Amino acid sequence: MILTVTPNPAVDLTWHVDALEPGATHRVPTGASRAGGKGLNVARVLRATGHDVLAVATAGGATGDELRADLEASGLPHRLVPTRAATRRTVAIVDERVGETSILNEFGAALASGEARALAEAAAELGRDADAVAISGSLPPGFGPDELGALVERLVAAGVPVIVDTSGPGVLAAASTGATALKPNREELAAATGLADPLDGARSLLARGARVVVVSLGAEGLLVVGRDGAPVRARLPRVLHGNATGAGDAVVAAIAVSLADGDDLWSDRGAAADARARLARRATAWSASAVLMPLAGELSPDHAELADEVRITMIDEDAE
Numbered sequence: 001m002i003l004t005v006t007p008n009p010a011v012d013l014t015w016h017v018d019a020l021e022p023g024a025t026h027r028v029p030t031g032a033s034r035a036g037g038k039g040l041n042v043a044r045v046l047r048a049t050g051h052d053v054l055a056v057a058t059a060g061g062a063t064g065d066e067l068r069a070d071l072e073a074s075g076l077p078h079r080l081v082p083t084r085a086a087t088r089r090t091v092a093i094v095d096e097r098v099g100e101t102s103i104l105n106e107f108g109a110a111l112a113s114g115e116a117r118a119l120a121e122a123a124a125e126l127g128r129d130a131d132a133v134a135i136s137g138s139l140p141p142g143f144g145p146d147e148l149g150a151l152v153e154r155l156v157a158a159g160v161p162v163i164v165d166t167s168g169p170g171v172l173a174a175a176s177t178g179a180t181a182l183k184p185n186r187e188e189l190a191a192a193t194g195l196a197d198p199l200d201g202a203r204s205l206l207a208r209g210a211r212v213v214v215v216s217l218g219a220e221g222l223l224v225v226g227r228d229g230a231p232v233r234a235r236l237p238r239v240l241h242g243n244a245t246g247a248g249d250a251v252v253a254a255i256a257v258s259l260a261d262g263d264d265l266w267s268d269r270g271a272a273a274d275a276r277a278r279l280a281r282r283a284t285a286w287s288a289s290a291v292l293m294p295l296a297g298e299l300s301p302d303h304a305e306l307a308d309e310v311r312i313t314m315i316d317e318d319a320e
């Protein structure tokens with residue numbers, strides 16, 4: 001089983017519009033309202049690809065009730081830690097004309113200290129029996145880098161591979177506490193490390209304690225950098241237009257599958273190089289399928305052939 005943890009979930013509201021014009025009134029078809037937040041999207045992708053998954057998240061207030069009802073209706077296995085404050089909302093507006101998405105993410109209300117403890121306890125207890133744990137999304141006040149780092153340490157000490165996909169100071173906290181894998185995007189990596197070059201940024205997180213860093217680069221694909229061995233670059237040779245919300249979550253799901261399968265993604269052995277390339281291909285294809293789907297956290301089996309299109313390059317650092 002793969003466990004996903006979402007400290008700051010959301011009710012995701014998504015609208016598709018013909019063309020978004022600032023300051024104008026738009027008449028639009030009914031939007032979608034769904035249980036979201038990065039870890040819940042990761043869990044949906046894992047389930048859609050046939051993996052056994054359990055999602056842990058917080059939920060409070062009327063929006064929390066809505067989130068719970070949606071999870072129950074979807075049949076996604078979940079465990080919710082109750083909070084006094086209401087679950088946040090996010091808004092995604094997909095502009096069909098230019099194929100771009102505008103996003104408004106509420107910060108999310110603070111967790112009380114007992115709630116943060118209950119979340120960490122649930123994640124650590126359920127995570128002990130997991131094949132991998134993915135902790136995803138922004139951190140709400142009350143569950144910050146210290147709480148994240150303590151949870152990573154507990155899981156790693158229990159021998160469970162841990163993937164962290166967050167932003168802000170949580171990125172460095174996860175690296176320093178020994179998270180197995182990190183999945184920042186280019187901007188999150190640069191903000192956390194102060195390094196503009198993604199390869200340099202990834203190396204600095206590895207030096208702090210992570211074993212493998214996967215950097216998502218949007219239309220430019222992604223980079224898989226292990227502690228040893230050649231980094232791998234993967235990309236689709238064409239640009240896809242659609243809803244990029246949740247594309248990174250599909251990458252995290254692919255990393256979780258590799259780690260749950262026991263793949264070595266960080267050594268300089270031949271098998272590890274193959275595993276990095278396999279992960280890079282699958283993660284790129286899943287993330288491309290996510291872009292083509294209308295809502296975050298979805299993939300389609302109709303997109304299976306995208307994997308054949310992915311171009312893989314081993315980076316020869318001596319030649320750089």
Ligand SMILES: O=P(O)(O)OC[C@@]1(O)O[C@H](CO)[C@@H](O)[C@@H]1O
Pocket residue numbers: 008010012036037038041090103105136137138139167245246247248249296
């Ligand atoms: O504010 P965060 O936690 O960074 O991101 C939240 C969010 O935009 O990420 C998902 C897409 O990755 C959405 O479903 C979700 O609501």
